[in-house]
Amino acid sequence: MMRAGAVSLVVAVTTVLFPGAAAGFATSFADVPAAGGITLGAMVLQPSSPGPHPLAVLIGAWGGGRTQNIIPARDLANRGYVVISYGARGFGESGGAVEVAGPDDITDVSTVIDWTLAHTAADPARIGVGGVSYGAGIGLIAAGFDARIKAVASLSGWADLVASLTQNDTRHGLAGLVLYLSGKANGTLSPETDTMLTKFLEPAISDADSQAVIDWSRPRSPLSYVDRINTNHPAVLAIQTWSETVFQPGQMADFYQRLAGPKRAEFVPGDHAASESGGLLGLPSDTWTSVYRWFDAHVAGTDTSIETEPPVVTRARPGTQRPEYRPDWPSFVAPPSRSYLGRDTLQATPAVWTSSIAANRDTVANGGIPLATYSLEALSGNPPTAFLWQVDRGSGAVWTQSPVKAATQLRGSLRAHLTVVPPATAGTVVAYVYDVDPLGTGSLVNYLPYSWKHATPGQPQPVDLDFSPTAYTVAAGHHLALVVDSKDPLFLDWNTGDGRLGFVSTAADPSWLDVPVRKSGATP
Template sequence: MIRRVKWGACLAVVLLLAPVAPATALATTDGFTTRFTTVPAADGIGLGAMVLEPRDPGPHPVAVLISAWGGGATQNVIPAKNLADRGYVVVAYGTRGFGESGGEVEVAGPPDIADVSTVIDWALANTDADPARIGVGGVSYGAGIGLIASGADARIKAVASLSGWADLAGSLSQNETRHGLAGLVLYLSGKANGTLSAETEAMLTKFLTPHISDADSAAIIEWSKPRSASAHLAAINANRPAVLTIQTWSETVFPPDQMVALYHGLTGAKRMEFLPGDHASAESGGLLGLPSETWNSVYRWFDAHVAGTDDTITREHPILTRARPGMQQPESFPDWTAAVGRPSRWELAAAELTTGRDTPANGGLPLATYSLEALSGEPPTVFLPLVSRRDAAVWQQAPRTTPMAIRGAMTARFTATPSTPTGTVVAYVYDVDQFGVGRLINYLPYSWKNAEPGRPLRMDLTFAPTAYTVPAGHRVALVADTKDPLFLDWTTEEGRLAFSAPSWLDIPTKGTQG
């Protein structure tokens, strides 16, 4: 049965902004032919696919494009056309359970990974494709599936992972704190636009339970492990695909630190790019047909490692970043060590707050707030004087005499004494101007369970890496409160949380300090 994608809900919720182009618009293109077909999967379901094939004689390099969460065969229509224009056979397909494809959503489970090989088999049997030149790419859901598949199928010579993940469990929860709002968005959009398997439904439902049991938490972690590229790193390295990852600094769904860890673990050809924005925002313009440096990197990566037609990208530094706020000039580095700064320690004075009350400090709306930053250049803001000093702890540095280039992962230690056995603290780092307007640089939750009230806890926080330049005249502020709509927190009652020495924030900086 053909299922129509509910694109209005998908676009509003998931922000992948993928258009559905009419078949006739592609079929009239001179350089390639277009057809729509159903690829039979190993278990008998059909995968809806769009096939673009150059008219000139082959064999041609192959690009398999995997749809994102909620998408179908035409979701990657613009990149497919651009790759076909470059001489690739392109098979763009919808993952099982979504779009025109049958089956159920397995969240990068074994059937999803097997489907990638099935599509490659079909392309080799039904198009003038070169079996020695195959690349796989995708955005978000398709990115994660493509990475895992490169460890299962040695024919894959290159992978392009855009807004993907390497550690699913680490994406769902940090420091015992679940990313509840992002999980709810994915669950609701999955229900609205696809067919979730019974296992997927059960796991996501457990994940969204307000006060999850330890047994259910352990079950989700076990379910997540084989759905993470990090668990397949040895197999990926054995096959040695060339891996390109492109991520945004303020990624709500898949924090960028896991891509740094994956990059360090890869032993084959690799490249990593970081840009301002949120989940899928960097690639959205290219999906709509707008000029896109992100997709140009994908095309160049495939040309170098799949088609073998242009290797200029291999002669560039493999790490490229653009700093916030705005879209600053690119910075390139030979390795991650060169990209990050040296930590400067800021000792924090004693402070106290009332738990269980929210403040204007927050991490924004998932998939929206930082996508707007990518368009406007402005991070989410808060007027710091409105943040209650009763309900939050606020620390501020002196105004900067010179700009401060924050490069890398900030780390913090709180020595905190709670009055309740369970709770959550959320730390926010701001760039504050002379008028008291704070622009959010980064944020991170930390939860405790089964603590002894009145006894100090040591809380160690490692923020996701970022690149942010604080202007001269501005100051850095650190805010800690105990509620944020983004998270399923453990703050169930009002109480007190006292911070004492030793507590600090380490800020990695490059260049002039002052």
């Protein structure tokens, strides 16, 4: 039950025992007063046993309200935690407007902690914060501003919002559109948020507006506060998917390496929030089990067994392969194996050649549908596919290697170097790496856009591609293929018309693809 002083703050109090609760806990709903005269809609679960109890604060994802995390809240309450689950301002039952991890959102975390400590039997020395996606980013930043937070669980969160919105001067337009439309449909966007997302989605965004979006995004990035987070020394658990459409796994790997406190990183197949969605629905979930174990070790102090395991945990694609454990991120990354690009092959020696494709034309190669394609992979184990023989060679360049004789483990970031000859001042290329079976069906390993805005038409310029890291196993008899075209529905490209997009490889500057290959027999 809530303490007597909370009565005036409770909007709808329904004290209910969840069926099957092991030790029993009471559930109630409350409005928590917050900055700006608004209230945050919250759900409070408190064990029936005497306190003080460890406290778990669960922050709703984009569009979510106080009951979005009801299953994890139940599970944590059954483990002896006081749990408060709330929707961020502007979403669910919470007042105010969506500020995208703005200053008020960060202050709200501390406000919710203050309120819960005052009105429940929560222990001020044992506090953890967790969330999925939007809640994950807010929780990470809050850990840099509230030293009471002993542990953070970031599930499908972001480290760098600037890099999340734009890669290589190419905007993730479809993901941004989904974010904007879902925010409008499920919440109240602040005028600033509406303005910035509208600028971001402009077909031909100006340099000034691009900089404005960057300036708005940077202080909303946990990476900007890594020194503060390290000073407060919370234990950080980050769980990310390899095929993240929204928050690419590379940025979380970089952020993880900069953390100085206790930390653990897990990377699994799937797209944004795919690995945790089952647990939100009450299905068995390795992801949420890791969260509970992390909080037990670093908040409650009841079970520290997770600390005996190597902290970098990966599961490879395709399928759900057994987890691999590494002591740190560098030991996960395999050394590069270089193949040079011939006219249409990936080969052992450099080659001199020129070729071209029609600019501003799409092919069957694509990065999939945001939040759908790779979520399906998480369920089925099968990556998105394309028939490589259907790639129009007039609109896309294709380079293939010889089939591998044995299963080959790719662990880390693929990298490629090309020289392009742009037909116009501005333009875009999109590169895809496929795992191709003997019948020509390509399973997508990775993809990456690259744009230029101030080129000299007809003059060669380098294009260096640093793909997001992955863990992928190429089966024996399969081969890799690199496909490059100039359009993808995922991105707002900079193509301005027709013409021929050239590729050049010279003896002095050959084109190549580096693939991180773990040697056979390497111990995971």
